[in-house]
Amino acid sequence: MKGLVIKSTGSWYDVKGDDGTIVKCRVRGKFKIKGIRVTNPVAVGDIVHFEVIRDGTGIIHKIEPRTNYLIRRSTRKTAYGHILAANIDQAVLIATVTFPRTSLGFIDRYLVAAESFRIPQLLVFNKSDMWNDDKEILAYVGELKEIYTNIGVDFMTMSAKTGDNLDLFRDKLKKKISLIAGHSGVGKSTILNKLSPHINQKVAEVSTFANKGTHTTTFAEMFELEKDTYVIDTPGIKELGLIDIYDEEISHFFPEMRAFLGKCKFNNCTHIHEPGCAVIEAVKNGEISITRYESYLSMVAGFDSHR
Ligand SMILES: Nc1nc2c(ncn2[C@@H]2O[C@H](COP(=O)(O)OP(=O)(O)O)[C@@H](O)[C@H]2O)c(=O)[nH]1
Ligand SMILES: [Mg+2]
Ligand SMILES: [Zn+2]
Structure with missing residues (x-):
C-alpha cells in the first residue's frame, strides 16, 4: 500500500x-x-x-x-539531523516582534534552508494586535517588509487573536502544502485552529514571566484545510542549526547576493574580509541589507558556534 x-x-x-x-x-x-x-x-x-x-x-x-525537505540539526543529538517535513510547496515562518521575539538571524536561517531547495517562502508577523498602534514597531515592521519583499520573500502581518488578515493568510495557503514553522509561542496552533475548527491544536498560555512559550505541539502534523490545501503544524523550533549546507554555498542562498558573486576580485572570495569584494561593496552602498549580511556572517563557519 x-x-x-x-x-x-x-x-x-x-x-x-x-x-x-x-x-x-x-x-x-x-x-x-x-x-x-x-x-x-x-x-x-x-x-x-x-x-x-x-x-x-x-x-x-x-x-x-523527496522533491525537497527542511532539515535542522537535532537538539538532542547534534551529529544528527531532524527532518521538519518533506515535499512541501511553501515554507511559512510565523514570527513575532515580542512575546516572544523572533531574531532576524533565525528568520534568515530558515529562509536559507528553504532557498537551498528553492521552496517559496512566506514570512508572517503575527500578534499585530499587540503593536498596531505603536509607531516605532510599525516603522520597524515596515522596514522588514521592504527588506524581505525586495529579496522575493512573501511578507504579511496578521493577528490570530482579532482575525486581522486571517483571510489573506488563508488565500496564500490555497492549493499548496505549507510547512508552518516558528518559535514556540508565536501562535502557530492558534492560527491553525482559527483556519479550521476541526484542527483543534493545543494552545499554550505564554508565561509572561519568562516571555517564552511552553511546548505543546510535540510532533509535526499535517492537516487538510480543504481539498488540495494542506498545512503542517510543527513543534516550536528554538534554534535552527543548519545541516548539509556548505559555507561556500551559503551566499548562493541569499538571493540578493547572487548578482554580485561573480564580481569579487578573488574567485574564492568568502565575502567576509577580502579586498575588492563586490558583496561587501553592495552592503556599503545599501544594495544589500546590513542585517541580512550580518546573518550571512553568522552562518559562515568560524563566525558562529552553532554550526
Ligand atoms: N495577542 C495575541 N496573542 C496571540 C496571538 N496568536 C496567538 N496568541 C497567543 O500566544 C500564545 C501561544 O500560542 P500558540 O498557538 O500555542 O503558539 P505556538 O507555540 O506557536 O503553537 C497563546 O497564549 C495564544 O493565545 C495573536 O495574534 N495575538
Ligand atoms: Mg503549537
Ligand atoms: Zn566577495
Whole structure:
C-alpha cells in the first residue's frame, strides 16, 4: 500500500492511504539521506510504501524520493539531523516582534534552508494586535517588509487573536502544502485552529514571566484545510542549526547576493574580509541589507558556534 505520512510521534507514523484510512506504521530498515544520520527517518509529507500486518498496524519499507525537505540539526543529538517535513510547496515562518521575539538571524536561517531547495517562502508577523498602534514597531515592521519583499520573500502581518488578515493568510495557503514553522509561542496552533475548527491544536498560555512559550505541539502534523490545501503544524523550533549546507554555498542562498558573486576580485572570495569584494561593496552602498549580511556572517563557519 502507498500513503502520505500525516503525523509522526517518535517511532510511530500515521499514514493516510489512498482510500483515506489512517494506519499506524513503524519503520523497517535504515534510511539515510546524503549520508546524514537523522533522528526521524520518515517525515511528515513523505509518500511511503507500507504493508499492514496482522495486528492492523503497518510497516513502512520504502520512501518515495523527496522533491525537497527542511532539515535542522537535532537538539538532542547534534551529529544528527531532524527532518521538519518533506515535499512541501511553501515554507511559512510565523514570527513575532515580542512575546516572544523572533531574531532576524533565525528568520534568515530558515529562509536559507528553504532557498537551498528553492521552496517559496512566506514570512508572517503575527500578534499585530499587540503593536498596531505603536509607531516605532510599525516603522520597524515596515522596514522588514521592504527588506524581505525586495529579496522575493512573501511578507504579511496578521493577528490570530482579532482575525486581522486571517483571510489573506488563508488565500496564500490555497492549493499548496505549507510547512508552518516558528518559535514556540508565536501562535502557530492558534492560527491553525482559527483556519479550521476541526484542527483543534493545543494552545499554550505564554508565561509572561519568562516571555517564552511552553511546548505543546510535540510532533509535526499535517492537516487538510480543504481539498488540495494542506498545512503542517510543527513543534516550536528554538534554534535552527543548519545541516548539509556548505559555507561556500551559503551566499548562493541569499538571493540578493547572487548578482554580485561573480564580481569579487578573488574567485574564492568568502565575502567576509577580502579586498575588492563586490558583496561587501553592495552592503556599503545599501544594495544589500546590513542585517541580512550580518546573518550571512553568522552562518559562515568560524563566525558562529552553532554550526
Ligand atoms: N495577542 C495575541 N496573542 C496571540 C496571538 N496568536 C496567538 N496568541 C497567543 O500566544 C500564545 C501561544 O500560542 P500558540 O498557538 O500555542 O503558539 P505556538 O507555540 O506557536 O503553537 C497563546 O497564549 C495564544 O493565545 C495573536 O495574534 N495575538
Ligand atoms: Mg503549537
Ligand atoms: Zn566577495
